[in-house]
Amino acid sequence: VPVALGREARDGYPTLGWRDRWSPPVATLALLAGLVAVVVLAVFGLGAAQGTDQASGPFSRAAHHPVDLAPTDAIARFITTTTGRRPQQLTVLSADPTLLVTRPFYGFLALKARYAHPRAQLGQRIGVLRAATACPDAACALRRLTRTPFGPIDAIVLRRTPFGLAIQTERDDLPEPTPITITFAPRLLTGPAWVRRDVGPYAVFARRPPA
Numbered sequence: 001v002p003v004a005l006g007r008e009a010r011d012g013y014p015t016l017g018w019r020d021r022w023s024p025p026v027a028t029l030a031l032l033a034g035l036v037a038v039v040v041l042a043v044f045g046l047g048a049a050q051g052t053d054q055a056s057g058p059f060s061r062a063a064h065h066p067v068d069l070a071p072t073d074a075i076a077r078f079i080t081t082t083t084g085r086r087p088q089q090l091t092v093l094s095a096d097p098t099l100l101v102t103r104p105f106y107g108f109l110a111l112k113a114r115y116a117h118p119r120a121q122l123g124q125r126i127g128v129l130r131a132a133t134a135c136p137d138a139a140c141a142l143r144r145l146t147r148t149p150f151g152p153i154d155a156i157v158l159r160r161t162p163f164g165l166a167i168q169t170e171r172d173d174l175p176e177p178t179p180i181t182i183t184f185a186p187r188l189l190t191g192p193a194w195v196r197r198d199v200g201p202y203a204v205f206a207r208r209p210p211a
Helices: 002-010 026-056 058-063 070-083 097-102 122-133 138-146
Strands: 091-094 155-161 164-171 178-184 194-199 202-207
Touching (some): 070 155, 070 202
């Protein structure tokens, strides 16, 4: 519309400038407003339809992996029931990251080495766990896990593997973090201090409250 009116101005017809104080008739303004409204609604409708298809279409549904929270809920209930304490009162060594994301437990290890606070001393924490796995018996492992510079570990969630009970962690290196696997022999987490329950792929250990 402005281009057409500009051409008319060059041919000697009135323009839309303030110099000649000319303005289009009310009917023209109403027509323009109607056209603009139709265009805006059409663009909005088309964009909404396309966005909905992209967000909830078959390809999006195929790419989405729903999270099953039932095992994590069972792990959390077992730990809190056995220890008699709330999540925010407990330090947990967990191979199930969902447990630490959905519950306010204190994680003994950071979920990602790159995001760990320097004062978390991740390397020293890994050293505590390696010392526990090197113990000759369950009593030694219990001492290593409950008398740490960072306080006692109240519960342990490990993945069951053919080689033992494992947890994946990492050390912050350049250019990429170094993956580390720590594996416990099942015999190291036996005795009266621990209560065990298997939930899904995990072996869960919770320390009984002191008598």
